[in-house]
Amino acid sequence: MPRSIGVLASRYLWAGVVENARLGAVRIFPEPGEPHLDLKALPIDEILAVISRQIVELAADGPIESVGAGLPGIVRCGVVEESPNLGQIKGLHVADELRARLKSDGIDVPVMALNDADAIAAGIAATHDTLDRTVRVWYLGDGIGFGRHPHTGGVWEAGHAVVTLDPRERFCGCGGVGHLEGIMGHRAMRLRFLDMEPEEIFVAARHGDARALEFRDLWHRALAAATSTCVHLDGPGRFYIAGPNAEFVDLNVLDDLLHEMVTMTPLQGSYFEIVQTSHDLALIGAAVASRLR
Numbered sequence: 001m002p003r004s005i006g007v008l009a010s011r012y013l014w015a016g017v018v019e020n021a022r023l024g025a026v027r028i029f030p031e032p033g034e035p036h037l038d039l040k041a042l043p044i045d046e047i048l049a050v051i052s053r054q055i056v057e058l059a060a061d062g063p064i065e066s067v068g069a070g071l072p073g074i075v076r077c078g079v080v081e082e083s084p085n086l087g088q089i090k091g092l093h094v095a096d097e098l099r100a101r102l103k104s105d106g107i108d109v110p111v112m113a114l115n116d117a118d119a120i121a122a123g124i125a126a127t128h129d130t131l132d133r134t135v136r137v138w139y140l141g142d143g144i145g146f147g148r149h150p151h152t153g154g155v156w157e158a159g160h161a162v163v164t165l166d167p168r169e170r171f172c173g174c175g176g177v178g179h180l181e182g183i184m185g186h187r188a189m190r191l192r193f194l195d196m197e198p199e200e201i202f203v204a205a206r207h208g209d210a211r212a213l214e215f216r217d218l219w220h221r222a223l224a225a226a227t228s229t230c231v232h233l234d235g236p237g238r239f240y241i242a243g244p245n246a247e248f249v250d251l252n253v254l255d256d257l258l259h260e261m262v263t264m265t266p267l268q269g270s271y272f273e274i275v276q277t278s279h280d281l282a283l284i285g286a287a288v289a290s291r292l293r
């Protein structure tokens with residue numbers, strides 16, 4: 001069975017061997033037990049060096065056919081056009097540069113790059129045996145990622161969808177006003193509640209704190225609003241929720257809000273599901289996508 005390698009840059013640098021939509025050996029940088037390292041502080045050259053070293057190590061166990069790299073931001077035609085949450089990779093011709101490095105290490109395979117949330121969507125499709133159906137995924141982390149499978153043209157930066165006209169809503173990592181990420185993003189929540197961590201906000205809401213309750217409502221409304229926009233543009237369907245802050249989501253609240261926002265009969269029938277182990281799914285999806293495209 002042919003093997004490919006999936007790569008992911010999300011808090012850590014990950015690389016994993018994928019065979020038949022199953023994840024085998026995985027490399028993580030920094031390795032567990034090593035001091036934490038902020039990827040934002042890692043120069044581009046070092047990022048590429050770590051990734052190619054991981055791939056070379058994994059390929060030592062048997063031949064590989066392709067590499068797919070999932071990266072945050074707008075990734076098109078092998079180039080990172082923009083990446084608000086990993087700024088130094090903006091402009092990186094990642095597919096070409098990684099391919100050249102691997103070639104000099106004796107591995108001559110096609111390399112493709114895609115948005116990291118698109119990689120999760122492809123991973124869900126591959127592991128749920130639904131490669132022919134539309135899968136959309138929200139990734140709730142420092143930023144808000146939006147992934148779609150199958151891949152289509154366009155930008156699909158739905159994490160930056162405008163969900164409020166309030167000009168005071170300016171906490172988004174990209175600097176834009178009224179964005180979904182400016183309400184839901186981890187970084188944005190810390191900026192809004194300078195005296196509380198996001199975990200504490202949701203605990204306070206459970207204990208009836210008025211300010212926290214109001215925010216929890218806004219947080220769910222924002223996600224329902226952005227999803228509603230996706231439904232009105234791209235049709236109803238499955239929306240998966242992944243990432244560290246998926247634990248804050250109340251699916252019942254979200255379902256009710258979406259029903260209030262989407263009322264036309266042909267657009268009914270969407271549903272939400274929370275997925276765990278999104279890193280594994282992203283590695284699988286990046287590898288599978290590198291074989292599809």
Ligand SMILES: [Zn+2]
Binds near residue numbers: 174179182
């Ligand atoms: Zn934004």
